[in-house]
Amino acid sequence: MQIPLRSIGVFHAVARMGSVSRAADELCVTPSAVSQQIQALEVHLGTALIVKAGRSIALTEAGERYFEMIGGEVERIAEATLRIRGFRSVMSLNLRATPTLSSKWLLPRLSAFLDAHPDIEVRLDGTSGPTNFGTENVDLEIRHGDGRWPGLYVEGLAEERFLPVCAPALAPPESLEPAELGAFRLIHSVRSQVPWGRWFAQVGAEPAERWRRVLFDRSHMAVDAAAGGLGIALESTLMMTDELRAGLLACPVRAPPAIGLVTQWIVCPHDHLRHRKVQTFLAWLRTERDRWQAGEGGATL
Template identity: 30%
Template sequence: MSHRRLPSLSALRAFEAAARHESAKQAAQELSVTATAISHQVRGLEEALGITLFLRKPRQLELTPQGRELQQVLETAFDSISQAVERMSAAPTRQSVTLSTTPAIAARWLLPWVCMLRDSHPGIDLRIHATHEPVALDGVTADLAIRYGDGHWPGLVAEKLLDNTFIPTCSPRLGLHDIAQLPLHPLIHFRPQGAVSAPLNWSIWQKHAQVPGLDVNAGLVFSDETHAISAAIGEQGVALMSRQLIEDELMEGRLVQPFGPELTGKSFFLVYPESRQHDPSIIAIRDWVRVVPGGLCTLSR
């Protein structure tokens, strides 16, 4: 970029005010200086430019054609600067933070309590990235995430949020109580697309339960946990779900655990880059996740 050739900005401001008011006295009042100072600034500007800007009359300053041209340019420029400063002064500083998590955790635990984060940190705009695939926590795709795994991710701080206990669950209207009756009901499967490590499934459960006649490959298959839960509530079969994920349905009686065994799966962790562990925005989201009611508030820390 070439160097800008500009005269004194103070002189330009004094000239613009004098030209607008057609009076050195009124310009002086606006800028809180003396009329003599205005006249001195304008004369200095004329000498620097080598042109005459005003025809000086006893009680009025009259712009020359060159002065009129400069006045119009400066008026537009100063108006633009003034509007930009007003916009920046009026707009609060905002910080966007992206949290990546599974669709079920996003919908069932986080979204109902975004208002808590908004009340405590109104300057933070939370963006929830719902996916089963692990994404880069590079500050572009996401800043932090809730991940399912063993808690070991190089370069990331991993804070344990909750354990996962998987249980058979169904609508109480199915009247299912005896594990021997399970083969008479459809199985509901959750198979997330793109997940690096899937949760426990019916095949693993059957190795512990050893239910005669149970076909672990048959039944309804969903790629979204919330759909699998809805199918179970709707009496479409028996699902193997994380108890922590369906606590509300169990307490309200919309779902029941008819029998065991229960299986322990990998835990969920809040993860973020070690390099950002002191970042105020990361700390704000971390503290919010820790106290979200209806699930995460009761999790281990």
């Protein structure tokens, strides 16, 4: 019996990308040509593989099972084809993360992943807005928020500790009581989930009636401003590991309260988890997270 290899390849592209039009763009054919190949494969198999779901498409139960069975084999065939032509197979991993996490935590570690996995090419999009996985070509996102996004796979990255920090020249480590912070300019991250008001309430201190402050809409700007001596910032240890380790920042408060919170979340559609490149990156990311928690993240900084 003749196997419809072309139709199988087209189905794999549609199922992988979740879209007929995006599959057509990747294959350099028209959407109608893609639909015809899918219909031919369905006739060959005697079952429906794809159904319309509003403006997008969804796999039927048979389609899900078929894609699961052929996915790894099609990827291996594609890799073998490229290798036999003399090219190294490269998979592109489209990753989105917040600008602060990208620059302060992810980028200093990313070379280790790239060196260990030369067959995976990473495209990092440092964007704060949440991904619309139905329309955007993003494999995996690290999203800032409360972790409540129904219908998606959601995993907390790490528990962060929030501490007041400043350049040691501005105030030496452990030199201040909480109530004394009002004498300094306070740096505010306007999107932070732990604002200064909450911190003062937790330590039972009243902020100054008219506190001096400067506001930033990105945490990496607040961290850099504090390291530059502009004032005292209230920030996450996840976002300032390097600055704390290098002595550019330190906590000026004696016995600061323990405020722990997960604010960064690994997010993607559940079906993305079966892609080898996503599995590989997640395994590496969890290892880096565990290493951070056992070291700087778990230490008193």
